[in-house]
Amino acid sequence: MAAYVARRVLSLVPVWVGISVLAFALSVLAPGDPVRQALQQSGIDAPSPEQVAEMRRELGLDAPPPVRYARWVGDALTGDLGRSIRTGEPVLGALAERFPRTATLALVAVVLGLAIALPLGVVSAVLRNSALDHVARLGALVGASIPSFWLAYLLIIAFAVQLKVLPVAGSTTPQHLVLPALTLAIGAAASLTRLTRSAMLEELSQEYVRTGRAKGLRERAVVVRHALRNALIAIATVTGIRLAALLGGAVIVETIFAWPGIGKFVVDSIGARDYPVIQGFVLFAGTVVLAINLAVDLAYVWLDPRVRLGGRARGN
């Protein structure tokens, strides 16, 4: 097991380097001068050439790109991602400050999504072609087809403006979490329900289930202990993918609900060509994705020890 983990971790190193190079290349290729923008942010609409030159020096943007890359990666390894050009705060601090918000939202949304999807998907598969199955499938279908920002406004109008049971926007109380998490959870639940249903159908048609039934195992035991456990491999993969995507920041939902997470911050930074933030975020998000992939791989091993021998065809 330890050797497997070590091998997996080692294989991530070139990917991590690739991400850092791509992140840096983007900032060199992208148009626009962050320095002018930063000075405008300080209330100086027309910075003088000296002011621009001074700030450029201050930010280390006067060095050639390879030097800047080496400096940046070197600093990054010691935990220093530089300072935001736009707001002046240290990038790592800024990301660390906002990440818990994003992580809370993402985790709650995914857990909520799973809480809806697992029972619904299982029941839908077991009671295939029942009325419940049809309703669940229709709900999942609609949930997967609605643009999230459209849904967000509809939820605000319904629950915050009309019914007045939940706040419109903000992040100070647990109630503030409900609508943004629900918006994201509906999308997640829709696809997870579909997946759970189809994975369960597949498992329920397998030989071992028939054998189990024939041996007189209780239906519940067959479904939950055997079929669901096997179906969980696919579900874990998708949950991991969904979680990784949300941890990168749900930009649109964060913006609409004024949720001060990482996604909104990064998109604002892109608009201002705030390179230290963009690069830092890419490295950060890339690292998180790699970590989740690793965790999902380890979950496979736990769920299905045979994987350790050969490795699955997908997921490297």
Place this chain on the structure above:
Amino acid sequence: MTGRARAITAGLAALLVAAACTGAAPAGGPTTTATAEPQAELAAVQELTVAAGRDDYRTDGKRNLTGMFPLNANIYETLVTLSPTYQVEPGLATKWEFRAPNTYRFTLRSGVKFHDGTPLTAKDVKAVMDRVATAGGGTVGVDDKSAVVVDDLTVDITPKRTNLRALQQLVHPSWGIHKAGADVVAKPVGTGPFRFVSYTKGERIVVERNEDYWGAKPTLQKITFRFIPDPNTRVLALQAGEVQVAVEVPRESAKTVAAGDLRLVTSKPGAYEAIYVNIRGSGDYAIGKDKAVREAIAYAIDKKAVVENVWQNNAEISQTMIPPGILGDAASTVKGTARSVDRAKKLLDDAGWKAGADGVRAKDGKRLTLEMIVGYPTPEIHKPLPEFAQAQLKEVGIDLKIVTTPDTASYEKRLASGAQGHLWVEAGSQNDGNPCFLPELLFTSPVPGGDDEQNMYGNAFALGAKFDDAAKKCREATGVADVQKAAADMMKVLIDEEFVVIPLAGTFRLYGASSKVLDLVAHPAGVHQRWDKVRIRK
């Protein structure tokens, strides 16, 4: 579980149908500004929650602007202030005197105390100037020798270079005076009507009444500014009663806000939308050099219709680009253009642009196709002006192509790399008292040896000596009326004589407010907004 999912789906469907069936009456008629506040019984708790825009505070030591700019939480005050008519008025300084060649002597208000109880002295003013000096000198251009303490309540400020507009620049909130030596990031200490309570990045800044304020003590006990970046969410928060004031309400929702239990609070114009024509382009982008084309565009666009259709009547017809208020009486000397399709057509006919089979004009085999670059400061702010201009220009035989740049950076990049575009639509706001600044920034000749970024505007829009002279006069004018006249003369060259600038609309602040909020008077420049007179009705 299923029950809940079903209920939500059904609820949404019902909502959709209801929303779709409601329809809407067409927008129209001028929006009203409530000025006379009813005398009413005040609420016992005077706490206000404001939906502000995105959190754009800089928080690094020497450039820190928390509470100052862009959102002015009224913690700090400046030496001089900007009135809603763009005049310089006393602030922390009661008197000022210009001492040739380049020094401003300020006499500070006596008896002013910082929020920590210590008195305001000239040393604090010097500390602020010194801090700005280490961050590049700001708009005024100060260095570490600029501020000199004369006595406890007198301070001299001498900009690095001759600057006759320094007074009009010092009104800007980024020149707010804070306590010398105080930690501006962790514990902002100013002299303003409200004192700092807390700041949570991206979420809120909270201030409370300064009980020892030197001026009239505010009625409000506490203001919470919540950062809500999405303008539609701000309106929804206002409608849900979560906030009592929403800043920068989208013009499209203004009518909705003005109806019902809410009201709209507007200011005089403090911002503008205008088209600048590239007159120094090369190759395909050289068409703007033809004055007849520029003049024809000016006559082809119906400003009244822009105000109605694009700004939903939440703007005024503008002929001056920079807000007429700052030009005083001289504003009326800028005539501008009123729509005349016939005149536009005749101008183009006379200049040899003949209509082709598809209605688009051409000259020497070259079609009259113009690119309009949209993206400053954001493309959203101009919607749907580009499409509207396209329809109007089509009527006179001009084919307009719309090019959107997603943000300021890419807009400026396009401008800086050879001004790729014919028409550049921009929105600008007048945030200080210096009317010379914007036209000078945009239209003076490029600095020899300057880089493309620095000269990006000049390389596209500069008119040469004629305008440079007008700009110089504005820079060097002394009396208020002289400055106004000089600035108006600049606008006349740009708008009436050369048609380099086609002003579209004079725009103003739109606040949405609960009907319980009294005495909210909108300043034309949002960064100067005061909250200390606001009261809450029962």
Place this chain on the structure above:
Amino acid sequence: MATRSELLVESGAQAEEGLRHGGRPGVLRALVREPTAVAGLAIVLGMALVAIAAPVLAPADPAAVDGARRLLPPSLEHPLGTDNLGRDVLSRIMWGARLSLGTAALATTLILTIGVGIGLAVGYYGGLLDDVVMRVVDVILAFPALILALAIVGVLGAGIGSVMIGVVSVAWADYARVMRGLVLAARERQYVEAARAVGARDLRIVLRHVAPNVLAPVIVLASLEMGGIILAVSALSFLGLGAQPPTPEWGAMLNDGRPFIFAAPQLMVYPGVAISLVVIGFNLLGDGLRDVLDPHTRRG
């Protein structure tokens, strides 16, 4: 919204199943017996028809600005009302179908061609090429997709073309990885070994035995991908990066309609309905196809 990777996990597993079970004749015949698939097909074909015939069907010029007819509620003349420039909403939605469906179809074709092509190629050749390409794929998959798309739009300028390039340049990687996996899996299968035993060459094996099996899930994915792309493009339009005015595009219309959520809800409601409907159509079609193609979930 199901993300692409999620769809791939589902369909990839089923494709592997397919490899085990061999081909399946009479797909089309089975499909028309699947009511959900028929419904999906009807929606998709209906929308496609509207898209193609928009110039004939649309009651008005979608770009005709008329200040006197702003924000009209639905009426006989304007069945879905007019927008803030007095343009007919129904006509804009009809014309919008062209762009929205066209973009999605083109993007899907590109994604599948590039992704499947590269996946099959590296799976077949293996070796250093495989290592290099798969590392690139890993980097792209770990890279925040939105940032990459935004960066591409930043370099190329806003526009439907940039958005498409942004979407395609991220999405191909998923397909490449899954297809490669399928090829590798196929090579291990017994029937391939049998083929090898009778002397068939690898290329022939891939073309003969792997490609047909991969084709089925690819068709399913194409259908599901269409829905995903339409949603992705509308999301990028929300960030102000999509189609250039006055071109009617659903995502852009929805975005433009946001501030009128109360004053003129039709501006936000109908493009949203159009998007949701067509995405539902593609999802139904994809589901139906999958049910037909997957031996385990097939009825009977």
